[in-house]
Amino acid sequence: MSVKELIFIIILPSTAAIITMFVTLAMQWMLEKEVNHKQPFFLFHIVNIIFIVMMCATSSIVFHGLILKGLEIKGWLITFLYAYVYPLPLIILLYVLTVPFFRSYMQPYRIKRDTNIVHLKKQR
DSSP states (O other): OOHHHHIIIIIHHHHHHHHHHHHHHHHHHHHHHHTSTTOOOHHHHHHHHHHHHHHHHHHHIIIIIIISOHHHHTOHHHHHIIIIITHHHHHHHHHHHHHHHHHHHHOSEEEOTTSSOEEEOOOO
């Protein structure tokens, strides 16, 4: 695999997926805050993962399939596997690991264990 293929097949779609992940998590946090009284809503996670995979796959198909002529050389099946199937477990794992850290970062306070004390975070 050449450097150009590495950039177009792995790095650019991964960057698109990570940026999309943070945007969708921020939007989910705002929606839950306004609509669902700060309670997590599982359906939002499914929609987020579908949207992240869609953005990653679209960029992968554009870069690998069209720019590197992957559709002409390897065909639709290999391009589909590179776009949707191969990154899906990594995206789900990264999403599951990122959600708790993002929620703790966005939460405006910290609760001290085994007490009634709540520490407010400084405003950003």
